[in-house]
Amino acid sequence: MTGSGGAVDVHTHFLPSEVLDVLQRESRVHIALERRDPTKEPFLTVEGRWSFELKRAFVDFDAFAAANREAGIRLALVSPVPQLFVYHLPAEIGRLVAEVYNDALHQVLVPHGQMFRPLATLPLADPQAAAKELERRLDQGFVGAIVGPGVGEALIGDEAFWPVWEVLDARRAVLFLHPLLHADPRAARLMLPNLIGVPWETTLAATHLVLSGLLDRYPRARVLLAHGGGFLPYQLGRIEKGYEVWPQVRAKLQDRPTAYLRRMFYDNVLWSDAALRLLRDVAGDERVLPGSDYPFDLCAWPPKEGADLGALVDLRSGGA
Numbered sequence: 001m002t003g004s005g006g007a008v009d010v011h012t013h014f015l016p017s018e019v020l021d022v023l024q025r026e027s028r029v030h031i032a033l034e035r036r037d038p039t040k041e042p043f044l045t046v047e048g049r050w051s052f053e054l055k056r057a058f059v060d061f062d063a064f065a066a067a068n069r070e071a072g073i074r075l076a077l078v079s080p081v082p083q084l085f086v087y088h089l090p091a092e093i094g095r096l097v098a099e100v101y102n103d104a105l106h107q108v109l110v111p112h113g114q115m116f117r118p119l120a121t122l123p124l125a126d127p128q129a130a131a132k133e134l135e136r137r138l139d140q141g142f143v144g145a146i147v148g149p150g151v152g153e154a155l156i157g158d159e160a161f162w163p164v165w166e167v168l169d170a171r172r173a174v175l176f177l178h179p180l181l182h183a184d185p186r187a188a189r190l191m192l193p194n195l196i197g198v199p200w201e202t203t204l205a206a207t208h209l210v211l212s213g214l215l216d217r218y219p220r221a222r223v224l225l226a227h228g229g230g231f232l233p234y235q236l237g238r239i240e241k242g243y244e245v246w247p248q249v250r251a252k253l254q255d256r257p258t259a260y261l262r263r264m265f266y267d268n269v270l271w272s273d274a275a276l277r278l279l280r281d282v283a284g285d286e287r288v289l290p291g292s293d294y295p296f297d298l299c300a301w302p303p304k305e306g307a308d309l310g311a312l313v314d315l316r317s318g319g320a
Contacts (some may be wrong), residue, residue, distance in 0.1 A: 005304065006026055007075040008309045009068070011176075011226060011267040011291030014109035016104035017059045018085070020044075023100075026050035028093050029086060031080060033212025033221060052124030057295040061108050067294070068115070071302035075309060079146040080121040081179050087124050087151040091160040094123030098133050099295075107142055113141065117313070119176055120145045122164065131163035134173070141315045143176025144222070156205050165214065178226045179203055194298065207239065212252045212258040213252030222312055224265040224289070228275065229247060233282040236261060258282070265312050269300045276304070 009304055023029050033054065035042045045051040052203020057064045058081070080101050086094055102120045109116045120137040122130040122145050135147050145164075150156045156177065166176050206225050207217060212233075215223070225232070232239075239257045242249045253260075262284050269291045270276050280288050288305040293299040 005076065007072050007305070008290050008293050009073050009288045009294070009314065010069075010224060010265075010281065010309065011178075011269060011303075012076050012078055012294045013058065013081050013296065014061070014064055014078050014105065014108070015054075015058045015081050015084075016061070016101075016108050018104045019097075019101050019109075020059065023084075023097070024166045026093075026096070029097065031315065038278070041093070044083070046083045047086070047088070052081075052083065052296060055295045065112065074115065074304070076116050077119055077143060077174075077309075078105065078116050079119045079176060080105065080179050082146070082148060085121065085124070085148050085180065087148060089125070091123060091126040091129070092138075094125045095129050095133075097121070098123045098130075102133070102137055102142070106137070106142070110141070118142045119174065122147060124148070124151050124161065124164075126138055127161050127163045128160075132168050134164060134167045135171075138167070138171050138173055144168070144176065146176040148178065148179050148180050149201045157209045157212045165218045165221060169218035170220075172220045172222060172314070174222045174224055176224045176226065177209075179200060179205075179230075180223075198225050199230035202226055202236075203232045206232050206264070208231065211249060211252065213254075215260050215263055216252075216254050219263075222265065223263075224267065224312065226267055226269070226291075227266045227293075228268060228270040228279050229261075229264070229266045229283070232272070233261065233266075233279050234275075236282055244308075262287060265289055267293075267306050268306045269293050271300060289293070 009097045012031050022276045023031050030047050032045045033042045041053050041055050043051050044054040057067050086097050098121050109118050122133055154160055179198045181193040181202030187193050187197050243257055265287050266283055268288050286307045290308050291304040292301045292303040294301050
């Protein structure tokens with residue numbers, strides 16, 4: 001568990017204002033700022049799909065840092081916002097956004113490296129470029145990267161993305177698997193895309209990582225799953241039963257599914273003591289880390305106590 005030296009947070013987001021300045025001038029990326037309520041901050045909408053309230057702490061580093069200090073955070077991994085993954089746009093746009101965002105995040109956080117360490121965003125639509133961007137950022141002190149479940153119908157564990165996994169494995173770096181909103185039209189109501197679509201996206205991609213054999217192929221990559229791993233820990237019994245019944249489920253595995261869940265890391269953004277107890281039972285206490293998802297609306301702030309960050313990131317080396 002985290003000690004008396006202060007809390008850690010593996011799941012928090014920041015959007016340097018310089019990134020917005022560049023993207024507002026870039027006609028190939030469609031972003032809009034609108035004030036829906038005079039009592040609130042404006043909402044940022046990306047590509048007409050993803051909207052969220054752009055709270056001051058997202059873009060004002062002084063406000064972001066002050067909130068962390070007030071919450072007693074001694075060390076946080078800081079991620080780009082997933083709304084700007086832009087994997088669906090042409091690859092050159094993804095490369096531009098990743099370069100601009102990572103440059104800005106590096107510039108903002110370097111003077112505060114004892115408290116904040118960045119995760120990079122990657123241009124996954126071009127896996128070779130994504131691998132090079134990851135290598136470059138690791139050399140700058142980033143501890144890894146935040147990625148979505150995949151690009152289009154391809155999942156992050158597919159062979160197309162193995163160049164990224166090669167770097168992750170060689171550098172023992174963090175891959176933070178973070179979902180985007182689910183696009184099923186049946187769920188387009190009552191905030192279902194966020195409430196159940198978000199954990200479903202994590203469940204799909206993470207279950208594929210387990211069953212594909214990728215965790216055996218790249219055993220040194222450090223996989224961190226958002227929102228407690230989605231529904232995966234809760235449905236482990238069904239997956240284990242499938243492993244026993246269907247040869248195609250166990251064909252690529254060297255061990256039972258349960259063993260692979262204990263190789264990954266999880267944030268504890270669950271808001272449920274019962275769910276957290278189950279996750280710790282399934283994954284092991286040392287694999288469940290404090291996270292908040294700050295400053296989004298559905299954040300667990302300040303983060304709930306969890307295991308120390310040392311198992312995920314070797315901070316002595318200045319990187320992952």
